[in-house]
Amino acid sequence: MAERMLQFVRLQQQTPDKRPASARREDFDEIYARFDPERAKQQASRCSQCGVPFCQVHCPLQNNIPDWLKLTAEGRMEEAYEVAAATNTFPEICGRVCPQDRLCEGNCVIEKGFESVTIGSVEKYIVDTAWENGWVKPPTPSRELPHSVGIIGAGPAGLAAAERLRVQGFQVHVYDRYDRVGGLMIYGIPNFKLEKEVVLRRWEQYAAGGIHFHMNTAVGQDVTLAELRERHDAIFIATGVYKARDVELPGADLAGVVPALDYLTASNRQNLGDTVPEYENGALNAAGREVVVIGGGDTAMDCVRTAIRQGAELVTCLYRRDKANMPGSMREVHNAEEEGVRFLWLSAPEAFLGAGSVTGVRAAKMHLGLPDATGRQQVAPIEGSHFVVPGSLVIKALGFDPEELPVMFNEPALAVTRWGTLKVNHRTMMTDLPGVFAGGDIVRGASLVVWGIRDGRDAAEQIAQYVLAKASLQQAAE
Numbered sequence: 213m214a215e216r217m218l219q220f221v222r223l224q225q226q227t228p229d230k231r232p233a234s235a236r237r238e239d240f241d242e243i244y245a246r247f248d249p250e251r252a253k254q255q256a257s258r259c260s261q262c263g264v265p266f267c268q269v270h271c272p273l274q275n276n277i278p279d280w281l282k283l284t285a286e287g288r289m290e291e292a293y294e295v296a297a298a299t300n301t302f303p304e305i306c307g308r309v310c311p312q313d314r315l316c317e318g319n320c321v322i323e324k325g326f327e328s329v330t331i332g333s334v335e336k337y338i339v340d341t342a343w344e345n346g347w348v349k350p351p352t353p354s355r356e357l358p359h360s361v362g363i364i365g366a367g368p369a370g371l372a373a374a375e376r377l378r379v380q381g382f383q384v385h386v387y388d389r390y391d392r393v394g395g396l397m398i399y400g401i402p403n404f405k406l407e408k409e410v411v412l413r414r415w416e417q418y419a420a421g422g423i424h425f426h427m428n429t430a431v432g433q434d435v436t437l438a439e440l441r442e443r444h445d446a447i448f449i450a451t452g453v454y455k456a457r458d459v460e461l462p463g464a465d466l467a468g469v470v471p472a473l474d475y476l477t478a479s480n481r482q483n484l485g486d487t488v489p490e491y492e493n494g495a496l497n498a499a500g501r502e503v504v505v506i507g508g509g510d511t512a513m514d515c516v517r518t519a520i521r522q523g524a525e526l527v528t529c530l531y532r533r534d535k536a537n538m539p540g541s542m543r544e545v546h547n548a549e550e551e552g553v554r555f556l557w558l559s560a561p562e563a564f565l566g567a568g569s570v571t572g573v574r575a576a577k578m579h580l581g582l583p584d585a586t587g588r589q590q591v592a593p594i595e596g597s598h599f600v601v602p603g604s605l606v607i608k609a610l611g612f613d614p615e616e617l618p619v620m621f622n623e624p625a626l627a628v629t630r631w632g633t634l635k636v637n638h639r640t641m642m643t644d645l646p647g648v649f650a651g652g653d654i655v656r657g658a659s660l661v662v663w664g665i666r667d668g669r670d671a672a673e674q675i676a677q678y679v680l681a682k683a684s685l686q687q688a689a690e
Contacts, residue, residue, distance in 0.1 A: 367395025369652025372668025
């Protein structure tokens with residue numbers, strides 16, 4: 213058994229061993245090793261078991277973090293997994309891709325100087341151990357219900373809803389336009405953060421549990437929303453947001469100026485063994501090229517680190533604010549710096565240069581001003597500070613906006629907000645169409661995997677209440 217908790221006064225924070233930057237530049241494998249059992253126990257025992265756990269409060273899923281840390285410290289791994297899985301559909305994924313430095317670990321109340329508990333790494337260790345020991349089971353219901361639910365989108369929100377509804381006995385059908393389950397977890401997040409087997413094994417498990425997957429099925433083309441509403445008792449729209457946010461600058465139409473998701477999808481498909489013509493002909497391949505990435509979020513970090521692994525000669529990230537104001541995870545920025553990415557802070561693009569194909573980016577230095585209404589400091593260009601960054605591949609990683617779902621689905625009654633996200637009743641998560649619910653990024657805008665899971669689980673409860681209440685009223689009327 214492990215020693216008592218509160219060991220942060222005796223044990224220093226230790227993250228899992230990280231592969232050297234020189235080695236990890238050469239492949240797409242995950243960069244962190246797993247904790248060995250003894251170190252996992254030690255790091256979990258650093259938890260202070262505080263009365264008001266701010267780690268749990270600042271987790272979108274309200275995970276019972278102190279409980280599974282204590283169970284891990286005591287070596288009670290199967291119980292630790294049960295506690296972790298009780299609130300989180302994909303704890304092994306959140307342990308890998310959540311920005312813990314901004315959520316649970318960033319709000320750990322261990323006093324500064326002792327450093328926070330390594331929550332994400334312990335979470336990953338718990339669930340990987342559970343998979344190895346066969347403790348993770350398909351979502352098998354205790355009874356079958358005749359009611360069916362159609363879910364549009366096989367990303368984190370759609371899969372979380374599917375799992376919750378299947379456990380309750382509903383007949384669940386998931387529709388997705390891509391050929392693999394996972395959404396951006398498959399095609400947007402690189403392997404060095406999330407190896408694809410971690411996602412694909414959930415697909416196999418859910419299919420074994422009776423969830424029906426209809427891949428390569430685009431709603432609005434292969435099947436209409438109206439048809440799905442006829443086929444199912446309720447619909448959950450969890451399509452995510454895939455439309456690249458663009459920047460209107462001279463030269464934006466030059467060859468070699470590409471959206472981030474196109475670039476990342478090509479890389480991920482190639483690593484999955486697919487034939488990707490745009491990768492093979494060099495259009496979406498950074499090998500031997502000078503690469504410029506515009507943006508400062510996690511997607512930008514995914515792009516710069518992918519380019520390094522593809523063999524780029526030089527990778528430069530342009531961000532218009534300073535390092536302290538970057539929206540992405542500081543851990544990812546640090547990893548990118550270690551791997552050789554050059555960051556130009558307080559630099560914003562003004563134009564893409566070249567004739568036919570891009571040869572560089574003209575940028576200007578910026579200075580930070582007073583905060584705006586959102587609290588972020590405003591930025592303004594410094595007069596006469598123009599400079600040119602050479603680059604034959606420029607990747608725009610400026611975020612994502614919603615696609616026009618009313619047009620795509622040929623359903624004008626599907627109301628949207630002024631931002632293009634689906635309008636829902638936030639208490640019931642239902643759209644203006646009866647029986648059609650929505651959640652995840654298509655409602656809240658581009659966000660984190662953990663928020664998608666939260667929305668999917670919440671929507672599942674609302675959908676179950678709606679379908680069962682509707683069936684009860686129909687039965688009473690008969």
